[in-house]
Amino acid sequence: MKKSLTAWAGTVLVACLAFAGCGSQKSNDSADSSASPASSSAAASSAADGTTTNEAVFPATIDTKFGPVTVKEAPQRVVALGWGDAEVALSLGVQPVGAADWLAFGGNGVGPWVSESYEKTPEILGTMELSYEKIAALKPDLILDVKTSGDKERHDKLSQIATTVSLPEGADNWLTSTKDQVTMIGAALGKPKAAAAQLDEVEKKFAEVTAAHPDWKGKSVTVATKTSEGWGAYLKGDTRLEFMTKLGFVQNPKVQELATADSGFAVQLSAEQLDAIDADLIAAFPIFIDTAQITDDATWQKVPAVAAGHAFVVDGDLSNAFSLGTPAAQLWALDKLTPLIEKAVK
Numbered sequence: 001m002k003k004s005l006t007a008w009a010g011t012v013l014v015a016c017l018a019f020a021g022c023g024s025q026k027s028n029d030s031a032d033s034s035a036s037p038a039s040s041s042a043a044a045s046s047a048a049d050g051t052t053t054n055e056a057v058f059p060a061t062i063d064t065k066f067g068p069v070t071v072k073e074a075p076q077r078v079v080a081l082g083w084g085d086a087e088v089a090l091s092l093g094v095q096p097v098g099a100a101d102w103l104a105f106g107g108n109g110v111g112p113w114v115s116e117s118y119e120k121t122p123e124i125l126g127t128m129e130l131s132y133e134k135i136a137a138l139k140p141d142l143i144l145d146v147k148t149s150g151d152k153e154r155h156d157k158l159s160q161i162a163t164t165v166s167l168p169e170g171a172d173n174w175l176t177s178t179k180d181q182v183t184m185i186g187a188a189l190g191k192p193k194a195a196a197a198q199l200d201e202v203e204k205k206f207a208e209v210t211a212a213h214p215d216w217k218g219k220s221v222t223v224a225t226k227t228s229e230g231w232g233a234y235l236k237g238d239t240r241l242e243f244m245t246k247l248g249f250v251q252n253p254k255v256q257e258l259a260t261a262d263s264g265f266a267v268q269l270s271a272e273q274l275d276a277i278d279a280d281l282i283a284a285f286p287i288f289i290d291t292a293q294i295t296d297d298a299t300w301q302k303v304p305a306v307a308a309g310h311a312f313v314v315d316g317d318l319s320n321a322f323s324l325g326t327p328a329a330q331l332w333a334l335d336k337l338t339p340l341i342e343k344a345v346k
């Protein structure tokens with residue numbers, strides 16, 4: 001894992017604000033030789049129950065930033081490179097032969113909420129820096145790079161290896177929404193109904209929690225992070241903020257006002273600006289640092305919401321699930337975050 005960051009405005013920093021596993025370059029020699037259907041997993045496949053092979057719809061054409069992409073037949077060897085793309089494929093019953101481990105989970109490269117869905121560990125590939133030779137050696141017939149930077153050179157190189165489904169228009173810098181990611185991958189794998197069912201299940205669960213907590217509606221929220229380089233806060237379009245707004249919260253306007261045309265999904269905050277994160281609720285998590293470097297920070301402790309107990313800090317698997325944005329991760333995180341939010345909002 002790389003721990004050095006360049007300027008906050010740089011591409012590497014933008015990725016590191018989102019991804020605690022930034023730059024992971026792990027490899028594994030025990031890759032499976034086929035993209036066989038995933039084994040049953042309650043966390044990952046509950047929304048896809050009832051799906052049969054008769055659902056497959058091919059050819060399937062997916063609109064992307066780089067133009068329409070047609071998948072002519074059911075893929076047999078899938079490589080999943082985008083943020084969370086492998087988890088989405090798994091939840092739809094397809095085991096990638098190669099995948100990127102953005103959050104440095106290790107093992108098969110996915111969170112505990114879906115890890116048992118793999119029958120065999122995929123080849124773990126790079127994240128932002130790819131070995132195209134390793135990818136080509138896997139002989140994929142479909143590459144998923146749906147939640148990604150939007151770099152044309154990357155897309156062009158991948159497309160020379162196999163049919164590549166990349167991000168939708170307007171989603172550069174990892175701004176592909178959960179809905180678009182699941183819908184596009186579902187179409188590419190010939191499983192649009194299962195994809196829609198997963199999205200419906202997530203919406204249903206969030207609606208249930210929201211209905212049980214009407215007092216959350218309209219309260220302001222800040223999703224903040226701290227790295228070895230300083231503080232940051234997330235903007236509209238980010239997966240973590242979307243998670244909170246689906247529960248009825250609204251973005252802290254003081255944070256959103258700091259956004260510029262080049263901000264992407266996050267803004268840097270100096271210690272002097274940290275008061276901007278003050279809101280009815282603050283959700284924070286560390287990247288590359290110990291959690292104590294947030295909780296013991298005197299500037300953090302002086303933020304009114306923090307001093308009043310209206311903040312919480314998550315780390316480990318919960319932070320990863322909160323950040324990932326896939327349906328399985330969101331449902332896993334929702335169960336564990338709900339009591340933390342309840343306590344902080346009181």
